[in-house]
Amino acid sequence: MxxxxxxxxxxxxxxxxxxxxxxxxxxxxxxxxxxxxxxxxxxxxxxxxxxxxxxxxxxxxxxxxxxxxxxxxxxxxxxxxxxxxxxxxxxxxxxxxxxxxxxxxxxxxxxxxxxxxxxxxxxxxxxxxxxxxxxxxxxxxxxxxxxxxxxxxxxxxxxxxxxxxxxxxxxxxxxxxxxxxxxxxxxxxxxxxxxxxxxxxxxxxxxxxxxxxxxxxxxxxxxxxxxxxxxxxxxxxxxxxxxxxxxxxxxxxxxxxxxxxxxxxxxxxxxxxxxxxxxxxxxxxxxxLHERGHLRATNVRHHKVDEVAEGAVYRIRDEVEYSLDIQEWDGAKWVPYHADDVQLQFFLMSPYVRKALTSNKKGHFSTTFQIPDVYGVFQFKVDYHRLGYTDLNLAKQIPVRPFKHNEYERFIGAAYPYYSSAFSLLFAFVIFGVVFLYNK
Structure with a gap:
């Protein structure tokens, strides 16, 4: 038994x-x-x-x-x-x-x-x-x-x-x-x-x-x-x-x-x-019966431009690439979805970046953009709603940090007036000292 x-x-x-x-x-x-x-x-x-x-x-x-x-x-x-x-x-x-x-x-x-x-x-x-x-x-x-x-x-x-x-x-x-x-x-x-x-x-x-x-x-x-x-x-x-x-x-x-x-x-x-x-x-x-108009997203990726690995955290002003594949079910198999109106939002309370995704006509959509000069916890969002199609609601959180203290430029162009005023004050003090000490 x-x-x-x-x-x-x-x-x-x-x-x-x-x-x-x-x-x-x-x-x-x-x-x-x-x-x-x-x-x-x-x-x-x-x-x-x-x-x-x-x-x-x-x-x-x-x-x-x-x-x-x-x-x-x-x-x-x-x-x-x-x-x-x-x-x-x-x-x-x-x-x-x-x-x-x-x-x-x-x-x-x-x-x-x-x-x-x-x-x-x-x-x-x-x-x-x-x-x-x-x-x-x-x-x-x-x-x-x-x-x-x-x-x-x-x-x-x-x-x-x-x-x-x-x-x-x-x-x-x-x-x-x-x-x-x-x-x-x-x-x-x-x-x-x-x-x-x-x-x-x-x-x-x-x-x-x-x-x-x-x-x-x-x-x-x-x-x-x-x-x-x-x-x-x-x-x-x-x-x-x-x-x-x-x-x-x-x-x-x-x-x-x-x-x-x-x-x-x-x-x-x-x-x-x-x-x-x-x-x-x-x-x-x-x-x-979902023989038509049913969408899915695959291979959703984001990374720095000229890099391959997905970043765990980004820095302000980084150049980032976002991409995904969108497919439609034709009743028998998944086929590439063709559209020119898919948008990406880089979202923090409200969209800081909104860009249209470029299609390669084979179902692959991508875009590049510069992260804004604002740090916080952002989201990559694709919110796609079209008549007759199932909705695509994609969201991925990513932290954005400011520059570290050793990542700032040593000298910045906007500060040259302040640099010149400091050195001019020092030069004027030396001249004043020489004149005050040695002038009879």
Whole structure:
């Protein structure tokens, strides 16, 4: 039994370690791998098959479950079982297993990602999650987004809106421009303009409003025009990402393949055989799952010019070089990041030096500067925030000392007037002494 005990214990420890590895955020491979997909019914797998296929084709491991499944759990033995959650169950008021709003919010607070889709009649669960992520869904009963100008012919009530007002960010929507309008049928949303963590990914056209399709609109609705947000995104301070869509149909095969007409004031309409939904949904999901826009800094170094070793302390007026490598994750590997707006601050209560870092176009950034004539405990700071990218917050403390008594120059030019006045006084005293002693 003793001989069998050690191998058995080793197997148990390896199994526990493996469980802890699943769902752990790794700086080496930040892209999510295991995804839990919660559905209203399994028919969504068929109606949204193109979207799910785009995920499996990129190597994701999808686990489909109904939202009321009694075995639902995001954690086991304190470790997360999934890296991300796709919530396509907008009508369930009660979730199964150990899942509830607090558990999903804790999942996000732990650095994991969520794709959330709503529709008309969305449940309180969906509304509460969206609200905690900085997005408020339209609360009026039976209200959906309506547009009598920019709409699709698929619906006579004009509740399928053709929206083209996309966020101008290659990090979020990819380098290729989405030409065709995106079809949307669902709930309008609003975000707090002062919330810097939430961005509007897809905004409604100016002719859009939120109302019940069967109701007569007697006055201008509160939610209308560009005040209505159709898709929003949150990037939390822990780098967790949440994509909130007011429409579940936006991800459907029907909308992916539908033709659409783009209307431009003062010009003839442009017809597209295929909507921009597939490109939009795929690219936005790539960003949400950290396939794009995730940065890291490596090889952060500082030293005196013409030296190699990093200094433990610097002296005022020293010439110092600071450098680092910045890389971006492209979904499969780390590639050099290209930018010309990365800055370094040499900081003591406030920046004494602020300089742009020069890039060699291969992800290496560097600069040289002279330490100011102020001593104290300074910081090398790189505080980089750009739309769609994870933040870089680098800080390294370094003491700066004054000159030692034997490091000052023996004679300084600014003191020559004082030197001359001293010697002239001595010379005058000698002349005065000679005249006083020997003059009759």
């Amino acid at each position: 003793a001989a069998l005990g050690k191998p058995l214990l080793l197997v148990v420890l390896l199994a526990v370690a493996a469980v802890h590895q699943v769902g752990a955020f790794s700086e080496e491979t930040p892209t999510d791998q295991r995804i839990l997909v919660l559905l209203d019914d399994f028919g969504i797998k068929a109606t949204h098959s193109m979207y799910f296929k785009s995920l499996t084709d990129r190597g994701y491991d999808l686990h489909f479950k109904l939202a009321d499944d009694a075995s639902l759990a995001l954690q086991k033995y304190g470790a997360y079982l999934y890296d991300a959650l796709i919530f396509f169950a907008p009508t369930f008021d009660v979730l199964g297993g150990s899942l509830d709003v607090a558990v999903i919010l804790d999942f996000i607070d732990s650095g994991h990602d969520v794709v959330l889709a709503a529709e008309g009649g969305a449940s309180d669960v969906v509304r509460d999650i969206a609200t905690e992520c900085g997005v408020d869904l339209e609360e009026e009963e039976n209200a959906v987004v309506v547009d009598h100008v920019n709409h699709s012919s698929l619906d006579a009530d004009h509740t399928i809106v053709a929206a083209s007002d996309l966020i101008q960010s290659k990090a979020i929507l990819g380098p290729k421009t989405i030409e065709a309008p995106v079809l949307f049928r669902g709930l309008g949303m609003s975000v707090n303009p002062s919330n810097e963590l939430v961005v509007k990914v897809l905004t409604a056209p100016p002719t859009t409003f939120s109302s019940s399709p069967s109701a007569k609109v007697a006055k201008v609705p509160t939610a209308h025009g560009r005040n209505l947000v159709l898709v929003a995104a949150l990037q939390a301070r822990n780098h967790a990402r949440v994509l909130v869509s007011g429409s579940l149909d936006l991800f459907s095969d029907k909308f992916f393949l539908a033709s659409v007409e783009k209307k431009t004031p003062g010009a003839a309409p442009t017809n597209f055989e295929k909507s921009g939904n597939e490109q939009f949904a795929v690219e936005a999901t790539k960003w949400t």
